[in-house]
Amino acid sequence: MASAIPKSGSAVTGAADEATIERARAVATLLDESVRIPVVGYRVGLDPILGIVPFSGDLVAAVASLYVVYAAVAVGVPKRTVAVMLGRIGVDLAVGSIPVLGTLVDAAWKSNVRNVEAIEAHVGSA
Numbered sequence: 109m110a111s112a113i114p115k116s117g118s119a120v121t122g123a124a125d126e127a128t129i130e131r132a133r134a135v136a137t138l139l140d141e142s143v144r145i146p147v148v149g150y151r152v153g154l155d156p157i158l159g160i161v162p163f164s165g166d167l168v169a170a171v172a173s174l175y176v177v178y179a180a181v182a183v184g185v186p187k188r189t190v191a192v193m194l195g196r197i198g199v200d201l202a203v204g205s206i207p208v209l210g211t212l213v214d215a216a217w218k219s220n221v222r223n224v225e226a227i228e229a230h231v232g233s234a
Contacts, residue, residue, distance in 0.1 A: 125183045129227060132179035136220035139172060156214035159204045166204040166214075173197045176223045185230045193223045 141151040155173075158165035177193050185193075196219040203217070204210040 125231070128179045128182050129224075129231065132176045132227060133224050135172065135175050136224040139169060139220045140218040141221065150215075152215045153220075155200070155204070155220070156211050159211045159214045162207060163205050166201050166210070169204070169214075170197050170201040173200070173220050173223070176220050176227075180223070180227045180230075183227060183231060185227055189226055189230060193226060196222055 138153055139155045140153040142153040143157075144151050155169040158169045174197065177190060177197070180190055180193060196217075200214065200217055200219040204214045206213075
């Protein structure tokens with residue numbers, strides 16, 4: 109994934125913001141794309157794997173997803189974008205709680221990757 113984040117020394121972000129975004133990206137990768145499915149080549153993360161456990165697994169994944177939102181707030185993403193990010197996590201939690209179908213949707217939806225892309229879009233446009 110190409111990064112829209114300016115490099116160190118940029119007037120737009122400081123080293124602390126870059127580190128925060130990197131941690132958010134690491135959490136998103138862990139939750140949405142950490143495991144490659146052999147033969148198919150599709151990547152899934154812990155979110156759909158945790159989703160196999162009814163509701164509580166999705167709740168744990170949603171709580172972990174809140175770190176990405178925290179990172180967005182820390183780097184100054186607008187409130188409207190943060191609300192959209194929280195909405196994605198809510199949809200992920202609600203739909204993910206549906207047995208079988210929810211796990212499949214979790215694997216495809218990748219709300220955390222989308223949320224990190226929203227942070228990168230904000231930082232890139234700043």
